[in-house]
Amino acid sequence: MTALVTANNKVYDGTTAATIATRSLNGVLGSDNVSLSGGTASFATKTAAPGKTVTVSGLGLSGTDAGNYQLASSTSTTTADITARSLTVSATGANKVYDGTTSATITLADNRIAGDSLATSYTSASFASKNVGTAKTININGISIAGTDAANYTANTTATAAADITARSLSVTRHRRQQGL
Secondary structure (H helix, E strand, O other): OOOEEEEEOEEEEOOOOEEEEEEEEEEEOOOOEEEEEEEEEEOOOOOOOEEEEEEEEEEEEEEEOOOOOOOOOOOOOEEEEEOEEEOOEEEOOOOEEEEOOEOOEEEEEEEOOOOOEEEEOOOOOEOOOOEEEEEEEEEOOEEEEEOOOOHHEEEEEEEEEEEEEOOOOOOOOOOOOOOOO
């Protein structure tokens, strides 16, 4: 008697945990009351990819006729997909003193799974205008991710933040005129 199982696809969660979708048996005679029961499933690795091997172990038989049958193996394999997780990269802007430019300084943050190895970067961050103001929009472009676990995620490539541009202090120096003699 052979166990037949399928597993559910899942979104990357940083674990190898898998869920059994269906269980069935090959080789049950007539209307005998026997079914496949139990079992725990796990992916071979935690990484996102299509058609990953899932191993199901601890399978058993149940039903009133189960004693008349024996499983060829209490372990079975199938395949399922782990799809990439959506990573939200956000930004926090730093206030600055007016310098006549739209350049901005930001800090990136994200919602990665704890323990995953990722680095985030961006190509540009600039205020919408160079003028003094509060909660001014900063546009961030070219966001990208790298690192060991980067392939397990898809990330946004742009974001916005806000920060203040404060007025620049000017020093006024008074010069005395010398009068001719």
